[in-house]
Amino acid sequence: MAEPYVRLENIVKRFGPFTALNGVNLDVHSGEVHALLGDNGAGKSTLIKVMSGVHAPSEGTIYVEGKPTVFNSPRDATVAGIGTVYQDLAINPLMSVTRNFFMGRELYKGPRGLGIMKMGEMNEIAHDEMLKIGIDISDPTQAVGTMSGGQRQTLAIARAIHFGAKVLILDEPTSALGQKQQMGVLKTIKKVRKRGDIAVIFITHNEIHSQLVADRYTFLALGQVIGAGKKDELEHNEIRRLMAGGAEMRDLEQELADI
Amino acid sequence: MSDRNESDRLQQESTFQRLIRRPEAGSFAVMVVVLVLIAFASNGNAMNALGIKNNLSIISQFGIIATGAALLMIAGEFDLSIGSMIGFAGMSMAMMLKWGLPFGLGEATPFSAFFITLAMTLSLGWLIGTIVVRSGLSSFIVSLGFLFGLRGVTEVTFRLINQSTQISGLQDFKETSFFARLFGGESFGWFYDLAFALGFNLNRRGEQWVTGLDARVVWWMLVVLIAYIILSRTQIGNWIYATGDNKESARANGVPVNRVKVGLFMTTALCATIFAACQVFDTNTADAAKGNLKELEAIAIAVVGGILMTGGFGSVIGVAFGAVTFGLVANAVFYIPWIDGSFYRVFVGAVLLAAVFANERIRKRITGGI
Numbered sequence: 124m125a126e127p128y129v130r131l132e133n134i135v136k137r138f139g140p141f142t143a144l145n146g147v148n149l150d151v152h153s154g155e156v157h158a159l160l161g162d163n164g165a166g167k168s169t170l171i172k173v174m175s176g177v178h179a180p181s182e183g184t185i186y187v188e189g190k191p192t193v194f195n196s197p198r199d200a201t202v203a204g205i206g207t208v209y210q211d212l213a214i215n216p217l218m219s220v221t222r223n224f225f226m227g228r229e230l231y232k233g234p235r236g237l238g239i240m241k242m243g244e245m246n247e248i249a250h251d252e253m254l255k256i257g258i259d260i261s262d263p264t265q266a267v268g269t270m271s272g273g274q275r276q277t278l279a280i281a282r283a284i285h286f287g288a289k290v291l292i293l294d295e296p297t298s299a300l301g302q303k304q305q306m307g308v309l310k311t312i313k314k315v316r317k318r319g320d321i322a323v324i325f326i327t328h329n330e331i332h333s334q335l336v337a338d339r340y341t342f343l344a345l346g347q348v349i350g351a352g353k354k355d356e357l358e359h360n361e362i363r364r365l366m367a368g369g370a371e372m373r374d375l376e377q378e379l380a381d382i
Numbered sequence: 383m384s385d386r387n388e389s390d391r392l393q394q395e396s397t398f399q400r401l402i403r404r405p406e407a408g409s410f411a412v413m414v415v416v417l418v419l420i421a422f423a424s425n426g427n428a429m430n431a432l433g434i435k436n437n438l439s440i441i442s443q444f445g446i447i448a449t450g451a452a453l454l455m456i457a458g459e460f461d462l463s464i465g466s467m468i469g470f471a472g473m474s475m476a477m478m479l480k481w482g483l484p485f486g487l488g489e490a491t492p493f494s495a496f497f498i499t500l501a502m503t504l505s506l507g508w509l510i511g512t513i514v515v516r517s518g519l520s521s522f523i524v525s526l527g528f529l530f531g532l533r534g535v536t537e538v539t540f541r542l543i544n545q546s547t548q549i550s551g552l553q554d555f556k557e558t559s560f561f562a563r564l565f566g567g568e569s570f571g572w573f574y575d576l577a578f579a580l581g582f583n584l585n586r587r588g589e590q591w592v593t594g595l596d597a598r599v600v601w602w603m604l605v606v607l608i609a610y611i612i613l614s615r616t617q618i619g620n621w622i623y624a625t626g627d628n629k630e631s632a633r634a635n636g637v638p639v640n641r642v643k644v645g646l647f648m649t650t651a652l653c654a655t656i657f658a659a660c661q662v663f664d665t666n667t668a669d670a671a672k673g674n675l676k677e678l679e680a681i682a683i684a685v686v687g688g689i690l691m692t693g694g695f696g697s698v699i700g701v702a703f704g705a706v707t708f709g710l711v712a713n714a715v716f717y718i719p720w721i722d723g724s725f726y727r728v729f730v731g732a733v734l735l736a737a738v739f740a741n742e743r744i745r746k747r748i749t750g751g752i
Contacts, residue, residue, distance in 0.1 A: 197634070198636070209634070211630075211631070212631075213630070213631040213634040213635055214628075214631060215623070215624055215627035215628045215631050215632070215694065216627065216628075216748070216749045217623070217627045217690075217694040217695045217745070217748055217749065218620075218623055218624065218627055218694070222620055222623065222624075225620070226620065226624050226631070226632060226635040226636075226637060227621070227624070227632065227635035227636035227637040228635070228636060229617045229620050231616070231617045235617065236616070236617055236618045236621075237612070237616050237617070237618060238616060238617050239611075239615050239616055240615060240616060240617055240619075240620065266748045266749075268748045268749035269748065
């Protein structure tokens with residue numbers, strides 16, 4: 124078994140008296156899609172914030188390529204190759220595709236800050252990187268506000284990959300999208316997976332989406348891992364049961380019927 | 383159908399369509415209309431040799447401060463202290479030139495008076511910016527505090543040292559100091575000489591009428607040129623847009639949002655100081671009331687120039703067109719005898735409202751609202 128790119132061991136995160144994560148283990152392998160599932164409040168968001176350097180864990184260790192690593196800031200995590208695509212995508216609608224793609228990391232000639240941007244080169248890179256994972260934008264100078272939700276998602280993913288993400292954390296990328304665009308995002312995930320050098324952590328509420336693209340699953344409930352495994356080790360019904368936080372679907376149906 | 387992808391839905395536009403969607407388009411159209419109307423209504427007097435000089439004088443004043451205000455607005459903040467900063471800077475320079483340097487350091491030269499003042503105004507700009515970014519309060523309120531506070535400090539200092547809130551009759555430093563000429567002197571003399579040589583620019587006795595434009599015209603052009611290059615070509619320009627559009631997104635991508643904002647508050651202070659220096663060295667006077675309401679005119683010009691109130695969008699060139707429009711209308715009363723000067727304010731109010739609606743429309747079109 125290959126070394127996981129990132130390994131979380133026994134991560135505990137407390138906010139005062141509240142324990143958000145209670146000893147979570149997670150292995151993330153390059154070239155795999157790892158679905159992270161769980162109900163609202165299960166601790167998914169806290170877990171990705173720990174991985175992306177926003178929160179420091181109260182206990183436990185993060186290993187990157189086998190080495191114990193401490194992230195003091197989101198920047199440290201980015202340097203370690205962990206790219207997070209949040210739900211709001213960190214994209215500015217009034218700015219052009221290229222200006223968004225290189226926001227904060229512009230290519231320039233001259234001193235930092237006052238250097239003149241290499242617009243032509245940046246336009247080309249933005250176009251090519253987005254084409255690689257599936258969309259051909261006709262005009263990189265168009266404002267992002269004119270693009271669809273799926274296209275924006277692709278922009279954010281392409282940007283994270285271009286700037287060296289080896290682990291791509293996608294926080295509910297398919298929510299708030301139409302059916303067709305959801306499929307577009309899943310296709311993008313598959314294309315990223317096919318590159319083989321990038322690990323994807325795919326956070327979702329949607330079991331069908333996770334079954335379409337995931338290689339490995341981790342289920343969280345109340346801050347703990349209640350189930351984990353590879354795709355072929357888990358039954359469909361088992362996935363559904365774990366999705367619901369471990370409760371039997373039949374019990375839920377019964378409860379609903381009783382009302 | 384299967385060949386059709388999502389990018390096909392974005393219609394390719396003609397060059398003309400692209401031009402009219404640029405942020406400068408609206409303010410350019412307004413400027414042309416105003417230019418033509420005033421030229422006709424004044425029988426061409428507004429555009430003769432003296433008219434051009436006088437118009438450009440006030441246009442440059444507007445333009446210098448509006449450019450600074452516009453950059454700050456693109457980054458999503460306001461500075462209401464510009465007017466008081468002009469009064470403060472003018473007071474500071476004139477006071478040093480009249481009463482000598484502070485702490486008994488001897489006589490002031492235009493050079494030392496300007497740079498000591500600039501150090502103070504830049505510090506004040508830094509302070510306003512730092513309070514805004516540290517506290518997270520609205521820049522509207524923080525700079526409003528400085529609007530009152532700075533004006534008060536200016537008046538108090540005047541009375542304490544000078545016993546009067548104005549200084550007049552300073553010696554004409556332009557005659558002795560090259561540095562004073564840079565701000566208060568004339569520019570484009572060659573243009574007027576050339577016009578004279580070609581048979582224009584004559585007064586009633588057939589001599590050369592106007593010798594040149596104010597030096598501040600050059601300052602305005604410099605400010606516009608530098609601001610244009612910074613905003614549309616440099617890395618900082620991208621940071622300014624990013625900061626104003628959505629500062630959390632910008633921050634998440636590594637844009638130094640706070641430094642951008644503080645730097646831009648210092649830029650408006652710099653523009654106010656240039657404005658004041660041109661005034662002091664041109665007229666050799668200073669007055670505690672100088673610059674009153676200029677901050678609001680600067681914001682109005684920026685909005686008419688196509689800057690969004692919400693930030694993240696706009697162009698320096700559009701603001702230059704806006705400054706031309708406002709300057710022409712502010713001066714119109716001198717060339718059109720039958721018009722009441724207060725129509726200037728009526729015009730400002732009407733154009734401002736129209737511009738806000740137009741800008742909102744542009745914003746919605748970009749973000750997909752229309």
